[in-house]
Amino acid sequence: MLTGMTYYGHCGSKLATTSQQKKYVRKDGAENIRYLYKYRCTGKAYKARDCDGQTAYAKNILRILF
Secondary structure, eight states: OOTTTOBOTTTOOBEEEEEEEEEEEOTTSOEEEEEEEEEEEHHHHTTOSOOOSOSEEEHHHHHHHO
8 A cells, every 4th residue: 555655746745545335235135335445635634734636536546647
């Protein structure tokens, strides 16, 4: 993971990892849980800095940038 090693270009804050889970029921009645992992700007998320950029980025987008 890139936590603590990457900085956000808009405000200079570190990027931290966060996760989110989405639950949905399939047509056969089984419940499916999907976990999504993202990087987010700590300065904007905690309102520590005045940041006008995007708050969260999917991990596959960061792979393209590096």
